Ligand SMILES: Nc1ncnc2c1ncn2[C@@H]1O[C@H](COP(=O)(O)OP(=O)(O)O)[C@@H](O)[C@H]1O
């Protein structure tokens with residue numbers, strides 16, 4: 001992994017992984033947290049409790065998250081919607097520990113993330129989390145297949161198993177024919193499907209996606225959402241997606257609405273997709289005045 005390619009990675013400096021600490025010793029200290037996050041029949045995949053985050057600009061403190069609590073279960077596809085500036089990206093950045101927060105608890109499959117050392121966090125980010133961003137974050141100098149393998153390259157080795165997984169993902173997301181192309185040679189939808197495949201290469205516990213369809217036309221958006229659905233269906237992936245797009249959100253099992261720094265409401269997808277989209281649009285209307 002060169003310094004150049006490293007600097008181009010999302011959360012670059014934090015994703016460095018050299019000598020990993022042994023997480024075992026941490027697990028013992030974590031016992032109280034495990035008890036807290038346990039639910040009937042197992043652990044929440046993602047558990048966020050009373051999360052508070054504010055930004056200070058000059059002498060003014062601006063509270064963005066005012067006690068956000070939520071959870072995501074294994075195999076769920078959950079969206080977070082909310083008006084622009086409601087703190088959706090801030091929430092994702094807190095979950096990935098890219099930014100500090102004042103108080104609250106965040107656990108991933110029972111493991112508390114905030115107390116981890118940088119080295120342990122780098123390991124969590126590379127092996128247990130997968131990231132998909134609005135602007136794809138692919139490396140221009142690598143082919144589609146090499147981009148998908150990037151987390152393995154960072155890990156230090158690309159095993160036969162890794163290669164097999166990459167080939168499986170290329171096929172699963174219909175991008176096998178463009179495997180040797182470079183990002184400049186493919187469409188936005190193909191770039192984002194490549195990014196989704198990359199996020200899955202290490203079989204992460206949780207995929208975090210920040211407006212993954214934000215830069216795409218509706219057909220490409222649909223292809224990306226289909227790849228998330230496929231990941232859930234074939235790989236039992238758990239996906240937590242921020243979006244302002246009610247169409248994209250209508251494919252989710254649940255949609256969490258953020259407003260004024262807290263969870264305003266959670267809607268469950270119980271009927272058909274169009275019905276659920278209608279419900280989401282009504283909700284947006286109800287929050288009138290806010291452009292979601
Ligand atoms: N680094 C920062 N410093 C100061 N304020 C910030 C910073 N990042 C975000 N904010 C502010 O926090 C609020 C929430 O931002 P963000 O989480 O990006 O919202 P969303 O993703 O929902 O549009 C916005 O008012 C934004 O201006």
Ligand SMILES: [Mg+2]
Nearest residue numbers: 088089090210
């Ligand atoms: Mg945002």
